Amino acid sequence: MTDYLTNLDRACSVNRSLVCVGLDPEPARLPVADVFQFNRAVVEATADLVCAYKPNLAFYEALGLPGLRALEQTIQHIRQAAPQVQIIGDAKRGDAGPSGVAYAKAMFQVWGFDAVTLNAWGGADTVLPFLEDASRGAFLWCRGSNPGSADLQDLAVDSPYGKVSVYEHLARAGLDWNRQGNLGLVVGATVPEQLAVVRTACPDLPLLIPGVGAQGGDLPAAVRNGVDQQGRRAIINSSRGIIYASAGDDFAQAARRAAAALRDAINQTLDAAGKGW
Amino acid sequence: MTDYLTNLDRACSVNRSLVCVGLDPEPARLPVADVFQFNRAVVEATADLVCAYKPNLAFYEALGLPGLRALEQTIQHIRQAAPQVQIIGDAKRGDAGPSGVAYAKAMFQVWGFDAVTLNAWGGADTVLPFLEDASRGAFLWCRGSNPGSADLQDLAVDSPYGKVSVYEHLARAGLDWNRQGNLGLVVGATVPEQLAVVRTACPDLPLLIPGVGAQGGDLPAAVRNGVDQQGRRAIINSSRGIIYASAGDDFAQAARRAAAALRDAINQTLDAAGKGW
Numbered sequence: 001m002t003d004y005l006t007n008l009d010r011a012c013s014v015n016r017s018l019v020c021v022g023l024d025p026e027p028a029r030l031p032v033a034d035v036f037q038f039n040r041a042v043v044e045a046t047a048d049l050v051c052a053y054k055p056n057l058a059f060y061e062a063l064g065l066p067g068l069r070a071l072e073q074t075i076q077h078i079r080q081a082a083p084q085v086q087i088i089g090d091a092k093r094g095d096a097g098p099s100g101v102a103y104a105k106a107m108f109q110v111w112g113f114d115a116v117t118l119n120a121w122g123g124a125d126t127v128l129p130f131l132e133d134a135s136r137g138a139f140l141w142c143r144g145s146n147p148g149s150a151d152l153q154d155l156a157v158d159s160p161y162g163k164v165s166v167y168e169h170l171a172r173a174g175l176d177w178n179r180q181g182n183l184g185l186v187v188g189a190t191v192p193e194q195l196a197v198v199r200t201a202c203p204d205l206p207l208l209i210p211g212v213g214a215q216g217g218d219l220p221a222a223v224r225n226g227v228d229q230q231g232r233r234a235i236i237n238s239s240r241g242i243i244y245a246s247a248g249d250d251f252a253q254a255a256r257r258a259a260a261a262l263r264d265a266i267n268q269t270l271d272a273a274g275k276g277w
Numbered sequence: 278m279t280d281y282l283t284n285l286d287r288a289c290s291v292n293r294s295l296v297c298v299g300l301d302p303e304p305a306r307l308p309v310a311d312v313f314q315f316n317r318a319v320v321e322a323t324a325d326l327v328c329a330y331k332p333n334l335a336f337y338e339a340l341g342l343p344g345l346r347a348l349e350q351t352i353q354h355i356r357q358a359a360p361q362v363q364i365i366g367d368a369k370r371g372d373a374g375p376s377g378v379a380y381a382k383a384m385f386q387v388w389g390f391d392a393v394t395l396n397a398w399g400g401a402d403t404v405l406p407f408l409e410d411a412s413r414g415a416f417l418w419c420r421g422s423n424p425g426s427a428d429l430q431d432l433a434v435d436s437p438y439g440k441v442s443v444y445e446h447l448a449r450a451g452l453d454w455n456r457q458g459n460l461g462l463v464v465g466a467t468v469p470e471q472l473a474v475v476r477t478a479c480p481d482l483p484l485l486i487p488g489v490g491a492q493g494g495d496l497p498a499a500v501r502n503g504v505d506q507q508g509r510r511a512i513i514n515s516s517r518g519i520i521y522a523s524a525g526d527d528f529a530q531a532a533r534r535a536a537a538a539l540r541d542a543i544n545q546t547l548d549a550a551g552k553g554w
Binding site for chain 1: 301303333335336338339340341342345346349367369370371372373374375376377379380382383386387396397398399400401402403404418421422423424425426427428429430432433434435436443446447450492
């Protein structure tokens with residue numbers, strides 16, 4: 001059984017890409033009626049350009065059981081069409097006791113995700129069930145890309161790690177919980193200063209970075225502040241900026257162009273920093 | 278359209294009960310093979326003793342799509358068998374932007390819950406989509422009943438509300454977000470001191486209180502510290518202590534006895550405080 005980071009690093013190096021495509025189907029924006037057909041076309045158009053796909057479960061749940069069946073089909077299709085690419089379930093789950101164990105079972109055994117995003121508000125015992133399988137990863141939602149993430153996460157706190165913000169406390173606690181090397185953190189591209197704080201606190205953890213594209217995050221800053229010393233382990237997600245690059249019949253080709261442009265822009269920043277592939 | 282608190286207060290007064298039964302099916306503990314048949318028997322045995330049922334979505338997701346179909350059947354059955362009783366989806370969801378909007382749609386329009394539990398780590402813009410419909414409630418996971426909830430929630434923070442714990446900051450922020458009167462908080466019965474802090478900060482909010490029964494919370498303390506001035510608006514949840522009261526064929530009758538005993542114990546504490554029905 002390969003450990004999680006080995007799988008993630010290989011997924012990045014195969015396509016020389018740190019791009020993650022968020023598969024977030026919103027009915028009002030879909031150029032085709034069927035969610036699975038939409039996802040399939042996007043996956044087939046981008047499979048050689050990305051390291052990961054990230055379906056956000058919210059959009060599938062909003063479509064009821066048919067939406068969840070489309071998610072099931074999508075995961076199966078990615079396994080066939082892009083076996084080298086990671087699938088990250090953007091679930092932001094987190095619960096205590098048997099509920100947390102049940103969520104971990106749902107995400108890894110039922111859905112079969114390679115990794116998930118978690119909400120660690122409930123502390124260590126809500127996170128640990130997701131770290132038991134060393135081949136699967138768990139990215140804690142550490143500092144969000146949305147404005148509201150400042151409401152709790154940016155508060156200054158008296159912590160065992162000193163006087164730090166709540167998000168930095170969580171990042172450092174995550175290091176303590178990371179006994180099998182399969183923990184990562186989610187930090188928004190819209191807050192490059194916080195991204196630098198987290199990268200300094202956690203030099204080796206993989207970071208999942210949303211907020212470029214539609215949310216307006218500064219891509220070069222996110223890459224520079226997010227990567228590790230080797231220029232890796234920063235997974236840059238774009239959802240709407242890629243999958244809705246065109247509202248017309250050419251949506252898949254437009255997604256391909258947008259994914260390639262994002263990959264190339266990231267790689268140019270890596271090259272400029274002497275950290276290219 | 279009736280506002281959420283009117284519905285909740287009525288659900289409590291109809292059965293003179295502050296008891297919520299958590300419908301958390303764990304396959305290894307089920308005395309019957311079929312989740313829906315199990316839930317149906319528990320609901321039929323307890324419908325006149327409770328104010329709410331609270332299915333935790335983790336357990337249904339862990340069973341895959343068949344589990345979610347069982348949840349759908351369970352909700353439909355509660356509507357028929359106990360139309361006066363609230364259904365709280367214990368989902369602990371929370372996400373930003375279109376994802377948060379999609380989760381709110383999933384919980385209220387797809388599943389049709391009367392209320393949900395939320396994880397407010399992502400701040401105001403992750404909570405507000407769940408408060409738009411004034412007839413539906415949202416309980417923010419404020420101070421959990423599990424040990425790990427201390428990891429972030431009990432830290433002392435420099436807050437606009439003064440030097441308070443993170444959970445108290447969230448409780449007070451919740452008051453600001455509660456523009457339609459349909460916000461509540463989740464606080465564990467295992468931490469009666471924190472429960473008292475929250476009730477003092479938020480005299481009128483409904484509190485959902487897990488942690489009695491299997492988790493060992495002090496019931497009289499939870500009732501005394503959790504209710505409002507009128508002895509209401511504290512919803513006391515028990516899951517395993519009721520639904521697994523017997524592992525045998527008599528599980529439904531045992532659930533009825535356990536639910537009645539919990540209701541009576543709560544009401545005795547209310548009576549002793551001069552706050553009976």
